[in-house]
Amino acid sequence: MILKVEHIEKAFGKNKVLKDVSMEMNSASLYGIVGENGSGKSTLLKIIVGEWRPDHGKISVNGLLGYCPQETLLFALLTVDEHFRYFAEAYGTDKSELLRRGESLMNYFKFTKFRNERIANLSGGTKQKLSLAIALLHQPQLLILDEPYTGFDWDTYLLFWELTDKLRQAGCAILVVTHMLTEKKRFDRIFNLEQGLLS
Amino acid sequence: MILKMLFRRRVVLLLLVLMPVVFLSVVELTASAKMILFRLASLEKMVFIEESQKQISLVFFSVTSTGFLVSFLALNLIQIDSNVNRRLVICGYHPFELLVSNLLALLLVILFIAIYIALLINLFFTVRHLPLYIFGLVLIGFVYGCYGLAIGSLVKGKLEGVFFIVLLANIDAGWLQNPMYYAEAQNNIIIRYLPAYYPSQSAIIAAFTDYSGANACFFSILYGSGFLILSLLVFYNKMRIKK
Numbered sequence: 078m079i080l081k082v083e084h085i086e087k088a089f090g091k092n093k094v095l096k097d098v099s100m101e102m103n104s105a106s107l108y109g110i111v112g113e114n115g116s117g118k119s120t121l122l123k124i125i126v127g128e129w130r131p132d133h134g135k136i137s138v139n140g141l142l143g144y145c146p147q148e149t150l151l152f153a154l155l156t157v158d159e160h161f162r163y164f165a166e167a168y169g170t171d172k173s174e175l176l177r178r179g180e181s182l183m184n185y186f187k188f189t190k191f192r193n194e195r196i197a198n199l200s201g202g203t204k205q206k207l208s209l210a211i212a213l214l215h216q217p218q219l220l221i222l223d224e225p226y227t228g229f230d231w232d233t234y235l236l237f238w239e240l241t242d243k244l245r246q247a248g249c250a251i252l253v254v255t256h257m258l259t260e261k262k263r264f265d266r267i268f269n270l271e272q273g274l275l276s
Numbered sequence: 277m278i279l280k281m282l283f284r285r286r287v288v289l290l291l292l293v294l295m296p297v298v299f300l301s302v303v304e305l306t307a308s309a310k311m312i313l314f315r316l317a318s319l320e321k322m323v324f325i326e327e328s329q330k331q332i333s334l335v336f337f338s339v340t341s342t343g344f345l346v347s348f349l350a351l352n353l354i355q356i357d358s359n360v361n362r363r364l365v366i367c368g369y370h371p372f373e374l375l376v377s378n379l380l381a382l383l384l385v386i387l388f389i390a391i392y393i394a395l396l397i398n399l400f401f402t403v404r405h406l407p408l409y410i411f412g413l414v415l416i417g418f419v420y421g422c423y424g425l426a427i428g429s430l431v432k433g434k435l436e437g438v439f440f441i442v443l444l445a446n447i448d449a450g451w452l453q454n455p456m457y458y459a460e461a462q463n464n465i466i467i468r469y470l471p472a473y474y475p476s477q478s479a480i481i482a483a484f485t486d487y488s489g490a491n492a493c494f495f496s497i498l499y500g501s502g503f504l505i506l507s508l509l510v511f512y513n514k515m516r517i518k519k
Contacts (some may be wrong), residue, residue: 137330
């Protein structure tokens with residue numbers, strides 16, 4: 078089991094956002110979590126990746142984690158290439174291998190021509206592609222994607238799903254969180270997050 | 277990467293260069309040549325020196341402008357990309373690595389500002405011990421830089437951070453440490469415990485006398501280290517992976 082979420086609860090003031098949320102994920106699987114805006118999806122992901130602490134419950138991640146947040150969290154004044162170098166340093170494993178992988182992800186998502194461009198000058202879609210590429214740089218075993226295809230054009234959207242198929246075949250577990258789920262037949266399981274409860 | 281991002285903000289660099297020129301030029305144009313007697317408060321012996329109001333003000337404003345510039349810069353460094361820094365931590369960086377790299381970048385900038393302002397003040401008058409005077413400016417940069425890092429780690433909002441900096445820098449570095457004010461102040465024990473006291477004294481001693489400012493330097497480093505430890509603890513607590 079690569080991810081185990083046990084009885085997670087989280088409240089902000091009196092607002093209980095997550096109430097006893099539990100789920101498990103195995104390798105080579107694609108799971109989805111859907112829910113309306115404000116249903117607590119991003120909160121759950123932030124707790125899974127360790128950004129926030131739950132009020133109650135336990136998370137176990139058994140493998141390398143890749144995380145693509147909802148906001149494209151990038152440095153406005155650095156270029157695409159500089160991001161790959163910076164994040165490769167953060168991942169701390171074979172840097173040259175990570176940079177090669179960054180190169181191939183740039184090719185795959187077709188944004189190589191922007192490699193020397195600062196993030197402030199990029200479109201929302203290209204930023205999203207880079208954000209996703211950073212999450213994939215170290216070949217994670219568990220990939221957590223928060224609204225991953227927002228801003229993608231149709232071709233990139235198709236490339237995204239093609240990539241998730243390849244990753245799953247290679248043994249990666251992927252958790253996609255979105256307010257609007259398409260391609261339902263691709264998923265092994267879809268959860269609905271409503272009023273803080275996962276069903 | 278931090279320095280790279282800083283150097284790409286051209287208006288910021290321009291203002292860093294321009295602001296001390298404006299500060300010191302205003303002093304040069306407005307301060308009188310009247311001689312003023314004041315006591316070097318941080319020395320154990322009762323030492324009085326007599327200098328012109330203009331020269332005292334130039335040294336005081338060089339300290340003030342270094343403190344102001346560095347504290348705002350430190351605040352900005354730590355606040356501006358905090359969410360992206362959080363992502364770097366999730367990807368594997370230790371929060372300390374990020375804070376220390378910010379601090380190293382800041383120290384380089386402090387050194388540049390201190391040397392620049394010290395050379396600039398030499399256009400107006402010759403300070404007695406230039407290297408020690410530069411060190412005094414580095415100390416105010418260190419103390420207020422670490423204060424900026426601490427506030428940036430503690431406070432999320434940009435405006436709140438700016439107000440916290442203004443609250444202390446304005447009253448301490450920008451007012452109370454002025455030797456002309458300090459000499460006549462009552463309850464000056466309060467002023468002695470403020471962060472700009474020892475760095476200001478260290479710069480003034482180096483600029484006007486042959487006395488040793490070692491004591492002032494030691495307490496400046498101590499004060500700055502206190503702010504640095506506070507910022508390390510708060511930054512680590514905010515940024516660490518929570519399981």
